[in-house]
Amino acid sequence: MRVPEETRTVVLTDSEPLKVVLLGCGVVGSQVARLLLSKGDDFTARIGRRLELVGIGVRRPELERPGIDPALVTSDVMALATRPDVDLVIEVMGGIEPARSLILAAIAHKASVITANKQLLAQDGATLYAAAEAAGVDLYYEAAVAGAIPIVRPLRESLVGDEVTAVMGIVNGTTNFILDKMHTQGWSFDVALAEAQRLGFAEPDPTADVEGFDAAAKAAILASLAFHTRVKLDDVVREGITRVSASDVATASQMGFVIKLLARASLAEDGSIAVGVHPTMVPTNHPLANVSGAFNAVFIESRNAGQLMFMGPGAGGSPTASAVLGDVVTAARNRVRGVAGPGESSYSARPIASSGAVASKFYASLLVDDEPGVLAKIADCFARHRVSIQAVRQDAEPTEDGQQARLAILTHTAQASDMAGAVAELRTMNVVRGDVGLMRVEGV
């Protein structure tokens, strides 16, 4: 195939600037504005054309914004998004509406869009993609997953010649901070959460973080990219960290594990994909185990590249602005050349496995009567539910009325529904005392 010469665009640095609109001027937006206004020469050199920030849409235009010309600021966000002369619209407001309407309007007006909006992409990415494709414009969103870590572009482009089999990520800094404190300080979940709130790492209403909603949105986006399949927020099995106890953490530590909230998407042998967010035990020598504090990391397994890991700051104004501006430069370059970058790749259209069909290794912890034959009964229960045991550890614990034993059981890979069946039966057994602890295990 020969490319006709006349479609190539000559880049001229001295021609008309590319006009940029910024929607949202909070923690991320203000950093984006600052960099657009202060680093103009670098952007010009890297794009081959000048960028001109022509408007900033905000809810409260009356607020003081140091370094930003008040003439740029307006609350009429829809007028900004639909300016006919605008080339690039950056959306960093978050939330579903009005972000969704603004992005669709901007696309309809032939602007390329750069967004950091994970909720919107996870709920309705397909609509945005379809609109961008119909308009022949770009939709970039590196900042929507794992902050400054380049992960969207590697999945969309670097690994596009490979077959990804699993993606596992620590993609929520708040829960990572909380679990970290539970491990290193021995704190309870409540104490660690209170400290995260005091430091501003957790919201006054921490639900989106601690119940795994934020991580689930990112899991949906990562899974869509990794498996060339549309995955929506509703497809993600979600479990937060509110029920992780100090004793779970202590037991995990004793066994050489740390508990991390992992967003995980994997390809099963039957070609279906499983997407979930779960507190997960990871061995301390696994690369993900050492990702601490507010850092994020994404671990990828693929057929040819093998195991890759990407690590970096998962949030914050400057890191997120870095990801946004990388996309701005790319979209601007495309604009100068008169092309759009890669669109949605959903050709695989793989089925999403039901939550019960999702397989992983599990760790079960239970207190039992300390008498001969108990382990055999427990093992038989697992076997009847098709769960194979990889390792068992039994420790005697003195009690008021004699002795009991704590069983720590690591299973081979089992289906979640089988595991749930085994645990349900264990809970009815006379020899089992109290509740049965259950957690997923990765990396062993």
Place this chain on the structure above:
Amino acid sequence: MRVPEETRTVVLTDSEPLKVVLLGCGVVGSQVARLLLSKGDDFTARIGRRLELVGIGVRRPELERPGIDPALVTSDVMALATRPDVDLVIEVMGGIEPARSLILAAIAHKASVITANKQLLAQDGATLYAAAEAAGVDLYYEAAVAGAIPIVRPLRESLVGDEVTAVMGIVNGTTNFILDKMHTQGWSFDVALAEAQRLGFAEPDPTADVEGFDAAAKAAILASLAFHTRVKLDDVVREGITRVSASDVATASQMGFVIKLLARASLAEDGSIAVGVHPTMVPTNHPLANVSGAFNAVFIESRNAGQLMFMGPGAGGSPTASAVLGDVVTAARNRVRGVAGPGESSYSARPIASSGAVASKFYASLLVDDEPGVLAKIADCFARHRVSIQAVRQDAEPTEDGQQARLAILTHTAQASDMAGAVAELRTMNVVRGDVGLMRVEGV
């Protein structure tokens, strides 16, 4: 700015295939061929056009190549590279010639080029870039640095809205394996090298690896990308690992460090950049310290994104093929749209610091007379050479004629020339016994 509608290209999956030529069919090339021939449908879906492998250029066409139609194989590599109907040329032969002539000829014939050739890029990347730009074709080389790890694309595109201040990488698996064995097994360099050779991780002539030439080529490429400046192999200060002793390793371990061969490029306050390959002490809690065996990792510091790390397999047929094929898909997509991706970005044209002007922290180890006033003399020597001491540890060692002391000194950031001056003077001092050990330190 408005993009004229007529420059947009409609992608049709059923039109003429893109023709691909492969130059080289060794460890990497055979994997590339296997994947191109077996994963055709995925490539078609991801590109929007079929890829057709039309020829494989090799030195010895008579060898058996399972799964490859012998009709595709030829030793007339120049005829393949210059076929007028070819869209993409993949060069995985390595070495300077004939790779250089073949790539330039392919570009002159309007083919886009994907190469894994670090030596050639580090020696003469500017010529290749200029040729590609003049011809309006792509030059992609993700596989040239750190194997399967997506690092070229993140630097070229994801971080293009940011300002990178330092890049540090473990980019040579052979030396990482050797240093690993020295640390974990207590082996000498010679024993560890012999084991690496026995396992096929090191060449019979290991010079390119152990003397840092391979890492230096990668350092030049990383520095060029990170700092938008042309950096050539000759600009890289290079020090291999052949003089790292078992005692250096033991001392580093005692102090909580591991020794890694780091390729490092950093931006100095005066705007110059320093590029070097050095055995370097890294604290055990640094992310780079835990990158073991044949893995590679690249650590990036940037103004806005902060600290990022990328880790993965640094070599091997399948991982390198993954990186090559990611580039193939990207170049093919560009081809279908009639555009070229980002070209060379060397607008910054930063000066390269001389080796003496390069600053870092250093660790010095020396044996001295164990008597009052010695530390004061040593400290005074450092001070007169403008080297500030961050920490000192002094341990008495019994000897035949009484006692001596071992001083372990960690400096604050100092210029290499100042440090060299201090060490040269230390070597002449009467209180100093034997040689002075010196190594760079990062991450403290």
